[in-house]
Amino acid sequence: MRRAGLRGRTRRTTVVTAVLAALLAGSAMAGCTPKETDDGRGPGDGSPGAGSVLAVKIDNASRARPHTGIDAADIVYAEQVEGGLSRLMAVYATKFPKAVGPVRSARESDLELLRQFDEPTLAFSGAQGKLLPLIDEAPLHAAPPEENSKAYYRGTDKPAPHNLYLRPGRLLKSAAGAEALTTGFEYGALPAGGTAESSHTVRFPAARFTFTWSQSRDRWLVSMDGRPSTTTDGPQMAAATVVVQYVDVRESRFKDFLGNNTPYTETVGSGRAKVLRDGRAFDADWKRPSAEDGTEFTTRDGEPLPFARGQVWVVYAKA
Structure with missing residues (x-):
């Protein structure tokens, strides 16, 4: 079943996300895993989509790099977005990193790509206003920061909007396992040829x-x-x-x-x-x-x- 509260969301998602960006932005700071102020709250209850993959939309602008947590993903998809630039989607099934990001907005193509999975959880920050109803209707669990505030934080390593990070362990109890990767991919020994x-x-x-x-x-x-x-x-x-x-x-x-x-x-x-x-x-x-x-x-x-x-x-x- 879809998580309660997803339907009826309007373009306020984009507005709220922008407000959060302005209020919570940290100062630029080089270094390791983006720092945060820990509020002491524990892991998520698993309700968004236990047993399914977690897909996270990743900012790939030059100011968003270096990334965090992508090395733990099972699959990384790279797609073209506006202006000929690129954006990433990292898919997690076998393990979660401590943090993933920077998280950015969803695109219409994501909905078709994610249909191969059984009700995946999609973590993203905002979307085009007219796209939000399609996200609500899609067979997935939408997990934007304004509805899952304990799972997100603003880092101090980059300026907004390139400093929003997800803590997967506060969104889902645990990774679903390799069986959730219903991609059609086959794995095996190096074939002949090439x-x-x-x-x-x-x-x-x-x-x-x-x-x-x-x-x-x-x-x-x-x-x-x-x-x-x-x-x-x-x-x-x-x-x-x-x-x-x-x-x-x-x-x-x-x-x-x-x-x-x-x-x-x-x-x-x-x-x-x-x-x-x-x-x-x-x-x-x-x-x-x-x-x-x-x-x-x-x-x-x-x-x-x-x-x-x-x-x-x-x-x-x-x-």
């Missing part, structure tokens, strides 16, 4: 992602906009598998406050992809018949293409 590749770059109109193979870490090191992507409390972010999924990116029905159209990333359908794992690149096909289905990846011969075990990055590139 080509050796040491680095791969994906470009958006105003952003870029580079993945460089590290033999010593057995991972693809992540760089964004030409700089290594470190976390506030760890080394450079790294993925076991990187998927560059070529999709249709069209105009949505929504615009931002400057009048820029919000891109809509089509994640249902089929197309081509490139899968990076173990220092090799594989040409692949992807298929997601409906929003309720996960996405299957196969070789060009139609055989399942297994991923390496560990964190998966999926970058949605324009076909």
Whole structure:
């Protein structure tokens, strides 16, 4: 069942979020995990969506970096937003970090992407006013800060709006477990074929992602906009598998406050992809018949293409 209090929310969400930003913003401060004033309240009661994944919308503007808690995610999705920039969605099923962020606003594409999970919890900060009713109607548990204040805090490491963080343990009792990752992904040994590749770059109109193979870490090191992507409390972010999924990116029905159209990333359908794992690149096909289905990846011969075990990055590139 959907959590009580979600329906009937209006564009006040955006207004309240803006007020919170103004009142609670901290001063800029470099360092480790963003600091907070602990109010002493305990963990959440699990009501938003126990047994389902937690998806968190992550700010990816340059002023929002370095990020916090993304290294603990099972999956990281990268999508194009207004002005050709990028935003991330981190999905947690097997473990929670102490904090995640900075948290930012949701997009229409998120609702279709999240339909593959069983009533996921979506943590986000605000949304376009006309999108809020669609979020209310979606089969998910919306968890914005104004309805879950004990789970969020303003850090002192960055200025608002780039300093809002989520404490997952105060939103949900525990991580749901790997069985909640109904993505359609398969995992297994390195398949035959592919080509050796040491680095791969994906470009958006105003952003870029580079993945460089590290033999010593057995991972693809992540760089964004030409700089290594470190976390506030760890080394450079790294993925076991990187998927560059070529999709249709069209105009949505929504615009931002400057009048820029919000891109809509089509994640249902089929197309081509490139899968990076173990220092090799594989040409692949992807298929997601409906929003309720996960996405299957196969070789060009139609055989399942297994991923390496560990964190998966999926970058949605324009076909």
